[in-house]
Amino acid sequence: MDKKKSTSTASGSSSPSTINKPKKSSSTTAAASLPTTTTSRNAVLPQTARRILQNFLLVWLDANLQESDKDFKNSLHHLRKIVASITTFTDAQQCVNFLSEIKKEKVFMIVSGSLGRQIVPEIEALPQLEAIYVFCGNQSVHEQWAKKISKVKGVYTKIEPICQALEIDRQRCDQAMIPISFNGRDALFMYTQLLKEALLEIEDDDVKSIKDLVEYCRLQNDVDEDEIKKVQREYRNQTPIWWYTAPYFMYSMLNRGLRQMDVDIILKMGFFIRHLHQHIKELHSEQQGNMPTNFQVFRGQGLSMEDFEKMKKTKGGLMSFNNFLSTSRNREISFNNFARPAALNTNSVGILFIMNIDTDICTKSSTPFAEVSKVGYYKDKEEEILFSTHAIFRIDRIERIHDNHSDRLYEVTLTIVGNDNHELNTLTAHIRKDLGGRTGWSRLGYILIKVGEPAKAEQLYQILLAKTSSDQDRAEYNYQLGWIYNNLGEYSKALFYYEKSLDIDKKILSPNDLSLASSYNNIGMVYKNMGEYSKALSYYEKDLEITKKALPPNHPDLAASYNNIGNVYDNMGEYSKALSSYERSLEIRKIALPPNHPDLAASHNNIGLVYDSMGEYSKALSSYERSLEIRKIALPPNHPDLAGSYNNIGLVYNNMGEYSKALSSYERSLEIKKIALPPNHPNLATSYNGIGLVYDKMRDYSKALSYFEKARGIWEKALPSNHWYISHVKGNIENVKKKM
Incomplete structure (x- = not known):
């Protein structure tokens, strides 16, 4: 079994009232899917x-x-x-x-x-x-x-x-509404490429899969019954491309599943994704001899203002269509039927994509295409070329189309890109290494965690755990559930699942197996998050003992062990020991990882935290800013670790007496956390507390009290009653009340 140990960012404080150091977290929480109503309502359902x-x-x-x-x-x-x-x-x-x-x-x-x-x-x-x-x-x-x-x-x-x-x-x-990712250096962009691989390698019982899809759609009561019956009776009578291009629910449902990373839908439609990809691949092979080496296809659609701005910033860079991509040889159909009407919507921009295709690149890559006009639902009407999922293009040119109907109409020239992009491959190679031996649905769950969708990963792992009879799989799924709950701030649940995983592993693995080290490490992290530092240190040392025996001296997992021990020493106030451990971790990571790997950002961040605690604020600020620089490249824009960087920069400015800069950084941190974390996550309270401290020093005591009360409310729900965060925020409240 291949497990990846978690790495923590210090969460101690430089003074009793300054509790502003978030732990490193790779989690975000997805909003609940919108409910369905199919009958009349005079009141809105929750x-x-x-x-x-x-x-x-x-x-x-x-x-x-x-x-x-x-x-x-x-x-x-x-x-x-x-x-x-x-x-x-x-x-x-x-x-x-x-x-x-x-x-x-x-x-x-x-x-x-x-x-x-x-x-x-x-x-x-x-x-x-x-x-x-x-x-x-x-x-x-x-x-x-x-x-x-x-x-x-x-x-x-x-x-x-x-x-x-x-x-x-x-x-x-x-x-x-086809999902699109921009920027080849963006972590989400790279993980979506690996998501494709995970989906295509899963093999299920097709008969059972079709039955499960039909039952699921009926249960949701959100698909027309005639369409469900048609799929149930006739799925094998038509080709996958016919179903995809037909005006039935298959296209819309698949589009939504991949757009929202909806685990339920992806689980139910995995068989169709594989069938559709294989059909395109077979047709590509049949048609290859008759295809020109280079040609153009067109696609008209609307883009939100936000996505259009992202695309402009990515000009010269890469973009990926994270679904099967429908295009046409007919420019007029794409322009008049899709691009121009989209520009009439005040909330969108009309886009005519002009795509330069190199057949050789597509043949060598994992993104084949096929002429589908003779096998699709609409036959020859749209002269359609269909690409398999997650086609990557380089954005060459963006030009406004002068049109009497709208000033929000643009022509965007793209060129197909193969799998040989060096910058993309360097980081995806390390991500593949992180995936270890995981395959199929387990790999999908791990990718969902890494792209910041822990609630969806939790849903998937619970389903997998209920279905498996393998001890190895049960250990793996319990382990991942422990990781998820730790990052959601649900520490008692995290301990429960980690310990179940450890109990199984102890029975089936040798005493020095690295999976045991990972479990010791992550149980230590939960205890650290709960403020039980002596227990945390004990588990981290068990992890280090195994890791040093099993791995070479510059292995990234060894860096994680030193990092986490440094984290505990930082929280215990033993700063020289903390700095020594953190610097040893950074040395290893500089050798073992590419220059913009997120774990390097964690090391710089943690060294900054120690300098902050020691009162060396200029050194702390330098380390924090280097960490933020890497995270902006390596992580999705609303990742909690970015919030952590802004929070810590705000802390330094607060300590330096630059309160307006501190407030700006804290508020940026809070904006991200509100998107990325559940409403009662402890790290939200960290931001509220930090903003309260700034208002306190600015002598705006009513605002300070309001933010301290918000922090206390969350910490009292999320942490043990004797956690020192709670006692210190209560102290902050008492102090500010005395000043009012």
Whole structure:
């Protein structure tokens, strides 16, 4: 069994009231999937009660809707053929509240003329609102106000033309929501490439997989029953490419699964991902002799303003389409049907991708493509070329298209890139090494952890743990669950799973096996996080004892052992021992790792923490800034470790008396943590406490008290009652109250 030990960042404090040093964490928590409603509602369900399987939903607002009405039932039946998840409202404010809560999906909206005139001007700027269809009895009355709002697609008196317009807009929406990663040096970019490998190597029982998918879709009640029956009866009668290009749920559901890294969907559709890739690969091999060496394809779609800015910053760099990529030989279809309409949406930019393809590169890489016009659902209509998942391109040129309809229309020239990009391969090679011998679903779970999706990894490992009968697998899954819960701040659960893993390993492994060392290390880390430093040191020393015997002197795992021992000494106030251990760890990492590896950032950060505790603030600031520099390159933009760097820079500025700089750094840290961590994670309290300290020194005592109270509330929930963080924040509260 191949386990990777965790590395901690010091979390001690330079003074009793300054508790501002977050531990290193590789976790973020994904928001709960949006719940599903498919019947009428006059009240909004709590978000956690809903779930949808596609990228969009339909909202219908009309004060006169009657569920029992025959015409309404008929209309609903037609609409559900296009968008399965439909929520109806008769109250305008409840509808607005519902729309405001939606973050990850796009919304199509049908609204009556009278209510539309009332609320559409209020909601038209919502980025999640994709298109509006005004459904009324008198077209001419409402066309005047409706034509002034770009998201209103038309005013209709019958449901049939709404369905036709909705079908076209749904296709455009799906096209625009393909997941994209930018920048070949970005960690998320690299892990998505490895995710592809993990998905393609998993082999399941196809008959059982199709049955599981069908049952799952029925259970969610978010897919039209006729479509489910069609897949159940006819899946093997059609090719995977036919199903992917057909206007059924397979395309939308797969797109959402890969976009949101939805474990449930990926688990259920893994067989289809493999079938589709294999079909493209077979066709590529058959068609290769008739393909030109170099040619162009086109793709029109919308990009959010945020993604467009990322793309501009990545010009000259790499981008990856993290799903199967549909393109066309026909420029006009791509431009007129997809790019230009997307530019009319005030929340997006219309993009016409011009893709330069080298057939030899695609043949040698793991991203084949195929001409699918004769095997796809639409036959020759779109002259479609379909690429397998995670195609990588270099961004060559971005130019505005002068158009009378919109000033947000751009032409982006891309060139296909193979698997031989040196910079990408250097770091992915180390990531592959981190993956060790993991394969299949276990590899997928580990990748989810590394890209900052611990809640999804936890879901996957619990499923795997329940299914396995292998002691080795049970030890592995318990171990990973322990790692996840530790990074979510749930330390008692972390100990429970780590100790279960250790108990199994002791029975099946030799006494000096490295898997035992990793378990000792990570149990030590949990005790460290709980403030029980003597227990932590004891487990870290057991880890070091095994590691020194089993590994060469410059192995990264040995660096992790020295780092974690330094961490405990730092928390115990033995700074010279801490600095010695940290510097030994950094020496090894400089030899063993590439220059922008995140573990180097951890070492610089930890050395900064010791200098901070010793009062050598200029040295501390230098170390923190070097750590931040590496993390900006090596980690996703909202990774908790970035928050840790900003927090620690804020701490130094606070100690140096530069309070405005301190406040700015603390607030940047808090912004990231609110995105990346659950609401009661101890590291959120670290930021609240730090901001409170700055306001205290700025003599803004009411704000200081407010932030100290927030910190205390979280720490009291997350930590043992005798943890010194709690007693010291209480001291901060008492001190500030005396000053008020």
